[in-house]
Amino acid sequence: MIKVTDIHKTYDDGKVQVHALRGVDVEIKEGEFTAIVGPSGSGKTTLLNVIGGLDTPTQGSVSVSGIDIAKLSENELIDFRLNHIGFVFQSYNLIPVLTAKENVEFLMLLQKRDEAERNERTTKLLKAVGLEDQINKKPNEMSGGQQQRVAVARALASKPDFVLADEPTANLDSKSTANLLDIMLKLNEEENITFVFSTHDQRVIDRAKRVITVEDGKILSDVTK
């Protein structure tokens, strides 16, 4: 489903060249619950951004659901992300002026889905993440763990092929982390949703079904449990 072939990514600010990825090959199949791990600066976020079409590789190809995303124009990439990828960010990044319900509904509005479908799916997703009683709360009225659960619900709202989560538990306490991982594992197991994380949180690594370790822009190990 995701096929990354000989990916290189070099950042060049005119003075210094940084090789963030140096020939990465990886394949992630549907239904996986995969953690990309490594120390800070190892290239795991860059790899996640390249897979998610947020960054373009300097060399190599990225095929997602059979589409070579490196060849898409900027607008096509935005549409592709909307319809194929769900994102969960480290600092939640919800729209602060909207309620939990509106945040989840937002991507479906961009997809021009009808109101009945939006309402049904929003209710279902917020229930799935255990926030059915918080639907009218704004992000600043919720805890970090609750916000991240809304972010997961939002990521799933557009019915993506997979969810990319960039250090989703970095700002959460142990209880919220465990709670979030329970929810994501349940969604993975019961609804076959593919999750790919970048993380260096041992609690996530322990529960991941596959762990890809990245260091200095290369894959050091790839272990399926």
Added chain:
Amino acid sequence: MIFKIAFKNIWRNKLRSWTVIIAIALGIFGGLAVISTATGLSDMRQRNAIKTYVSHVQIHDSNYLKYSGLKDLIASEEKVMSYIQESDQVEGVSARLRIESFIQSAGGTSGVVLNGIDPEAEKQVTNIAEMLQEGNYLADFKRKPPILISKKLSTKLNAKIKTTIQCSFTDINGQPATGVFKVVDIFTTSNSMYDEMNAFVRLEDLQSISRLYGSHEIALTLKDEELVEQYREELMAKFPGLHIASWRGIAPELGYADKMMDLVMTIFLVIIMLALAFGIVNTMLMAVLERKKELGMLISVGMNKRKVFWMIVWESIFLALIAGPLGIVTSYLAIQFFGKYGIDLSFAAAGLRSVGLESIIYPTIDSYYYIVISVLVIITAILSCIYPALKALKLNPAETLRTA
């Protein structure tokens, strides 16, 4: 949803949004206040000039305006007068004999135009009768014929009511002629220059002294000011040998003042809109830079750049849509209030009088300016948020999420 987010976004920083809204509203208020005051001044100057000395239409012999010759009386004056008096459109008509004269009292001398008038007819055309100190409008006198002089001239001549003054001029035969008058009242118009240069006596007295039995000038006012040009053309067709001019032709400076006022108003509007534009650019740029991470997230999750652009444009349109009516309603109420009760500028009365203005100004404005300002505010708001919106489009989502 874009509208909803845009509208909610402007209230994220209430202090900043209200500062911009009030700044825009004040800009509109200031612009409309200046325009209405300037229009009020211009209208007053024009109205005063018409009512005091210009009137709507003036008729002269063709040579009179070129040479101011005493002999250039209006031919067929009676025929002209009766034609005008029969017209339903005419409010008042006055025939005047005008002689440039040297005026002197025991206390001083000056040059002046003696206006020989029929007091009752003149009352229908100008407002000199309303501007007297004691209300003696060339009516109450004993042996010496009466004269009205202005306050300014009375100061110059050191003359008071009942002071005897002498007027000298050269008659039609080139011989010196003299008239002795008694000041029966003193007037003050809103134009000090006019006051200094004019005095009024009865037509028959001046005719008797000058032995000129006719008039140099027929002045008339119409019931409907809008019909001035039409009526002037009618008179020109009827009396082709005479010089017939409307107030615009007699006092072109009044028309120039109108044109200048238009120019000044345009400049003011441009300044207001520029200030508004800079305010919006600044606010929206700050709003974009503060929200880089959020905007990057929106692009990351699939909101296309066209929608991001319009979200920012709508934010500034909403700001303008709140500020615009606020400024316009406040301006409307203020203009209505001061239009009724006036703005008292008594402290500058002397300066205002020297240019033909009264000390209480009544602001007025053409409703068209409210529409123009509203449209300009919206256009300016849209134009001025384009730069911040384009700035948002240049954001690289991965970079903003990483660094913001």
